[in-house]
Amino acid sequence: MHDDFLNPQTTLSRRHALALLAAPLAAAPALGVAAALPQITLAGPPAIVSAPLIHMAETGALKDAAQRTVFTAWRDPDQLRMMAMGGKADVLAMPSNVAANLFNRGAGVTLLNISTWGALWIVTRDAQRKTLADFKGEEIAVPFRGDMPDIVLQLLLTKQGLDPLRDFRIRYVPTPMEAMQLLITRRVSHALLSEPAVSLALRKTRSFPVGLIAPDLHRGADLQQEWGRLLRRAPRVPQAGIAAVGVVRSQPQVLDAVAQAYARSLAWCRDNALECGRMMARHIDLLTPEAVADAIAVSQMDAVPAAAARAELEFFFGQLMTPTPQLLGGRLPSEAFYHASAQRPLRGGQ
Template sequence: MRKKIVLLVSLVLFIAVMPTLVAQAAQEALAADQVIVDMAVMQGPSGFGTIGLNRNEGRLDDQTRIDLSVYPSPNEVIARLANGELDIAALPTNVAANLYAKGVPVKTAAVVGEGMLLFLTTDKTITELSDLQDRKISIPGSGSTPDQMTKILVSALGFDYESDVQLDYSIASPAQLAQMMIAGKLDLAVLPEPFVTMVLNANEQAVPLLDVQVLWSALTGTGNYPMTVIVVSDGFIAEHSDRLPLVMGAIKDSVEWVNANPGDAGVMIEEAGIMKAAMATPAIPRCNLVFRTATEGYDAMDTYLKVLHGFDYASVGGSVPDESFYLAY
């Protein structure tokens, strides 16, 4: 009788704890299937389009979360991609091509930003492109996208950029360059958004002289050029190919949300340390934030990289990437 009572009590206790054991096992299984996607963006407009990923603390579903980190320049992002610390990053298109050429195991998955460069002047005597002769053009950073595009387009306009104009790289920071234009200490510069908007709003003498994107389109017969792309590490592709549609879909949704909600996006951009909301919010409508898969954006990227290669092959790592550089998913 005593044995039966002990057995009955044991059975009751087992039944009582069974739901807890089942729930614990389910939680352990769920935790084992969790995927944290380490993603990097840089300070500045290239990080704008992805900020919507932080709306739900990076959670895409019960098993997938994106951890978005912000860095001040491409150098640290490049190093972390090379040593396998990152799964995904937003980078300038030619930087992505350079990484691929150097054997860093990454592929391009999407275009998330197109060109947004303007020639600005505060000098009323500069009214047409021929007035660029013998002028000093301030450019934020030697070898940067503004530098590459300036050289290409100045040459296309019939100038020798080594003798007919003076390309000045003494101020590498676009923010500082913008402040110098606002203060009237520079009269001709090539700037990206949001610094274009900042100068135009703060200095009534400033006017756009040349929309780089319009000239590029006229010269190449294409649309805007792909300035920022999303790259994915080969390791992430191999281990989590099933999550790629979810992740890329979330990035697309983020871009669309940022374009539709510049005020809310600006607040989140500042919270993430990408840029002050006061600068980001008014510039977002002019930042040409887009989402095109690598397949959809292939022609534009291939044209852009071929032009860069023909002009300065080192700017893309020595060779134009082949089709395996582009990720289909």
């Protein structure tokens, strides 16, 4: 908006005001809209999927779409759902099943991309445990009961004939950071974590340097490799991405701008991992730049546009729905769930 309209002490002539209102669209910003939005609010968890959103907010990557871009963190899936349904954010990083569930329940969600394809490990004190079956009979701290990553763990255990409740002692905790704290303080020996909590736990216990004689913690079962082995597919899971909610969904050019900016920011984060870590640590408590850089190095991050990811998502959703249809609201999301970009896709790896 023109600065004169923001200053109540400035009096415009009627001719000047009419001239501003009648300005041709050709003179508008590159998005082809009459004016940028006042603000776009981006939101995400303390996970690696949020790194590009933070970079977008800090660098003004959406300056043609909005006068201001801000990032805010959500702590758990319940807060995420409240933000999505209460209009507290415009674009949220979220697990793919949560996005599909919200869409099927009429909450108004448009998936823009899937960008996290592998960031789940069981971190353990026993370096010999490398597959999920190796943890049979053990206690495992697991965050977000009934949500990602718990649902991936249960799916993979069931696929190999194991019962998550009878064959394991699952200790549910509210968040990944609480699971990590239990592990670091030796109250559990194994925890299911996503990045960057995995790398943070290794850093805090000095388990990261190559050649350390007796590291305290180890990367145990890689859930992405387990997925590939058990499902006979590529070792990648369409775990999370970004989705638009609320009124911004009616502006496809803004959605294109967000999707393109996210892919560019993801590429920057991969090329500048430590600086990306510094940005992320400024917004999310407990994280350190070094742990974020470690996480970027090992996570499968690729900003695949929603429409291009649909086939892999529907396979994943189909696996989830077989035992628990309510995870997705009882059905696969329709075509309207997937944002169809009008621009040439820019992949995060480019």
